[in-house]
Amino acid sequence: MKDAVCASGICKGFNTIFRGKKEVLKDINLLIDGEEIFGILGPNGSGKTTLLSIFSTLIYPDSGELTILGIDARRNTHEVRKLINISTGKPNFPWSLTVKENLRHSGMLYGLHGRELDRAVDWSMESFELYQYQDTRFENLSTGVKQRLSLAKAMLNGPKLLFLDEPTTGLDPQMAQRTRALVKRIHRDMGVSVVMTTHYMPEAEELCGMIAFLKEGRIIAQDTPARLKRNLKIGERMRIRYSGNIDCDALRSIPGLISAEISKGRADLVVDKNEATFSRVMRTFQSAEILELELEEPDLEDVFIELAG
Numbered sequence: 001m002k003d004a005v006c007a008s009g010i011c012k013g014f015n016t017i018f019r020g021k022k023e024v025l026k027d028i029n030l031l032i033d034g035e036e037i038f039g040i041l042g043p044n045g046s047g048k049t050t051l052l053s054i055f056s057t058l059i060y061p062d063s064g065e066l067t068i069l070g071i072d073a074r075r076n077t078h079e080v081r082k083l084i085n086i087s088t089g090k091p092n093f094p095w096s097l098t099v100k101e102n103l104r105h106s107g108m109l110y111g112l113h114g115r116e117l118d119r120a121v122d123w124s125m126e127s128f129e130l131y132q133y134q135d136t137r138f139e140n141l142s143t144g145v146k147q148r149l150s151l152a153k154a155m156l157n158g159p160k161l162l163f164l165d166e167p168t169t170g171l172d173p174q175m176a177q178r179t180r181a182l183v184k185r186i187h188r189d190m191g192v193s194v195v196m197t198t199h200y201m202p203e204a205e206e207l208c209g210m211i212a213f214l215k216e217g218r219i220i221a222q223d224t225p226a227r228l229k230r231n232l233k234i235g236e237r238m239r240i241r242y243s244g245n246i247d248c249d250a251l252r253s254i255p256g257l258i259s260a261e262i263s264k265g266r267a268d269l270v271v272d273k274n275e276a277t278f279s280r281v282m283r284t285f286q287s288a289e290i291l292e293l294e295l296e297e298p299d300l301e302d303v304f305i306e307l308a309g
């Protein structure tokens with residue numbers, strides 16, 4: 001199977017009125033095989049949307065090579081566009097057209113006609129629970145339904161690769177969860193490769209098999225969520241409430257202790273997830289009485305703060 005995205009040395013800058021050229025993407029190298037959902041994470045303004053716009057051929061990079069599904073995206077843009085689509089979390093459709101009219105309109109732009117167009121529109125309304133809204137104008141839809149319409153539109157041309165830009169932006173938790181379930185279905189049941197941006201860690205952790213962190217236009221880390229947690233030494237949190245005295249120096253010098261905040265009766269520790277470290281920590285509390293012990297797994301939010309800081 002051909003890789004979904006192969007990018008090397010991608011750079012992009014925008015001309016600004018007062019500050020000259022602003023470099024937004026700097027030497028981006030990425031290989032995305034498309035087997036698992038791939039997440040591009042980063043703080044606001046880090047370049048996620050610009051990168052996705054380049055991958056989906058909406059804008060050209062200033063330099064670098066880009067192959068999408070084995071096709072040179074800079075030379076054969078038209079061929080690439082037949083195989084991909086993009087959906088954004090802030091969808092914009094002709095506001096006075098109904099859901100059905102919008103889907104038919106988009107379908108026609110993708111070159112569908114007659115029965116083929118009818119079938120594609122019916123299938124997308126069925127798959128994305130849009131039938132009950134088919135005669136509702138875009139301007140009267142809720143944010144969640146607009147998002148579903150955007151996903152439905154993006155599936156009309158039967159893409160092999162789908163780019164999603166912040167697909168759950170502005171949705172309440174329940175609606176966001178429904179949208180994530182749809183994204184999983186698109187990937188798993190409809191066999192579409194998915195590359196998505198998000199700045200919401202739990203979303204990346206739930207959906208993505210691989211994550212690239214973008215900061216100020218550069219990829220600063222790329223790995224599976226599990227390995228990112230392990231390799232970045234983001235440790236387990238131990239919160240201990242105790243009475244009595246402990247040897248604080250001995251506690252602070254334990255190898256594997258990443259950080260320690262110790263005050264009277266309370267120790268907040270971050271430790272390597274490692275048996276030896278745990279038992280050494282517990283031994284320093286032998287002379288005291290442990291009143292409460294709380295353990296908390298690190299999550300990607302910690303990784304993100306560490307990298308984005």
Ligand SMILES: Nc1ncnc2c1ncn2[C@@H]1O[C@H](COP(=O)(O)OP(=O)(O)OP(=O)(O)O)[C@@H](O)[C@H]1O
Nearest residue numbers: 014015024042043044045046047048049050051199
């Ligand atoms: N057409 C443009 N002209 C000038 N600057 C631009 C243009 N598009 C994007 N930028 C700038 O490039 C930088 C990256 O923007 P981009 O939208 O790609 O970031 P992002 O990570 O998607 O941010 P967000 O999460 O806020 O959407 C920002 O500083 C933005 O102001």
